[in-house]
Amino acid sequence: MRMRNQRGIxxxxxxxxxxxxxxxxxxxxxxxxxxxxxFSTQQALSRVQETGRLAMEFLADDIRMAGYMGCMSRNLNFHNTLNNASSLQYDFGVSIEGLDDVGATPDAEYPANILQGTDALVVRSAGGNSVGVTKNNDSAQLFAENTGVTATCDTGEDSFSGLCENDILVVSDCSKARVFQVTNLQTTGGTLEVNVVHSGADAxxxxxxxxxxxxxxPEETFGPDSExxxxxxxxxxxxxxxxGMPSLWQQINGGTAQELLEGVQDMQLLYGRDTSGDNVPDTYQxxxxxxxxxxxxxxxxVRVQLLVQSTDDNVLEDAQPYTFNGTTNNAPGDRRLRQVFINTVGIRSRLP
Structure with missing residues (x-):
């Protein structure tokens, strides 16, 4: 009876x-x-778009300011007093230049690890806060305001008004500019004295x-209207x-290069030249x-073209063909997501 009363499956x-x-x-x-x-595809897409946007912002900010020297603009009196004034780091008379399709060995003075087949861009300009000149200079010094701001300098170097000893500086007004290396900074009676002539042991x-x-x-006088x-x-x-992935890098003043953004696979540049004298680009070369x-x-x-790839592989079901700089790649060899970014940036001091 007990057996019959039991139930189960x-x-x-x-x-x-x-x-x-x-x-x-x-x-x-x-x-x-x-x-x-x-989720992986959307995350890769958002990171690619963010990388492309930031890369364009980094490049565009510097390209717009190429040749900026305070009040001075294009076609005004400029003089470079530095040694090696024609070298890559100190040729401030040329505001912008670059390399096209870098070979296995980049040109001298450029970083040695530039990815073969990509372009490189050089931008020269004044940057940071300006310091006002308080009175006319003499043959050895400029006289400027002491703003009380200090900068992070190399060991043992003095800093006043955000400047450091051995900085490369420009003094300019609305008619002329001179580039020099400051080798001594000191204050006297609240006025900052900027030494403009001596080489210095460590310069x-x-x-x-x-x-x-x-x-x-008058061509060498910089007074209170200067900065x-x-x-x-x-x-x-x-x-x-x-x-190990390709990235966008930046090197400033010959110092240690910084990796800005991972995933920038290629950069190609075209330069808009004004050949008719109307300050409008006529041709891109x-x-x-x-x-x-x-x-x-x-x-x-400058017309900037960037090819940005996702940092992770296998985010797509199939390999993604893409077209960049007029060339189509139907077999990229991976399943990364790629996107092309194109932007044309004007140089402010050279446009109407």
Missing amino acids: SLVELMISITIGLILMTGVVQLFLSSRAT DPGNAETSWGGNSN IIKMNTSIYYVAAGTS EADVITTANAWEDVSA
């Missing part, structure tokens, strides 16, 4: 339950995998001219990053066509 019922459970579980797993693939590159300035020569600003040379290029300083002075815009 049969083997058939158990097998049916397991089968239904497996069907339901398969659907759940498929939904999970589909959601995960969608590199140093100043080529032993003296300049004074009230006797002093730090000069910078920035090089943008593509190279392998710390993870590659860097290897622009071979003289005068030709670079005609550049009033």
Whole structure:
């Protein structure tokens, strides 16, 4: 009697339950995998778009300011007093230039690790806060305001008004500008004295001219209508990053290069030249066509093309063909997401 009163499930019922459970579980797993693939693709897309946007912002900000020297603009009196004034780091008379399709060995003075086949961009301009000149200079010094702001300098170097000893500076008014290296900063009676002539034991590159300035020569006099600003040379290029992936890099004033953005696979540049004298670009050319300083002075815009890839592979179901700089790649060899970014940036001091 007790045996008859017991109830349970049969083997058939158990097998049916397991089968239904497996069907339901398969659907759940498929939904999970589909959601995960969608999430990975969307995440890769957002990172690619963010990388492209930031890269364009970095490049555009510097390109717009190329040749900026305070009040001074294009075609005004400019003089570079530095030693090695024609070198890559100190040729401030050429505001913008670059390399096209870098070979296995980049040109001298450029970073040695530039990715072969990509372009490199050099931008020179004044940057940072300006310091006002308080009275006319003499043959050895400029006299500027002491703003009380200090800067992070190399060990043992003094800093006043955000400037450091051995900085490359420009002093300019609305008619002329001079680039020099300051080798001594000191304050006297609340006035900042900026030494403009002596090379100094640690100065590199140093100043080529032993003296300049004074009230006797208006072309060398910088008074209260003038300002002093730090000069910078920035090089943008593509190279392998710390993870091994190609990245956008920046080197400032010959210092240690910084990896800005991972995933920038290629950068190609075209330079808009004004050949008619109306300050409007008439033709866009590659860097290897622009071979003289005068030709670079005609550049009033830069067209930037960036190819950005996702940092993760296998974010797409199939390999993604893409077209960049007029060339189509139908077999990229991976399943990364790629996007092309194009922007034309004008140089403010050279446009109407």
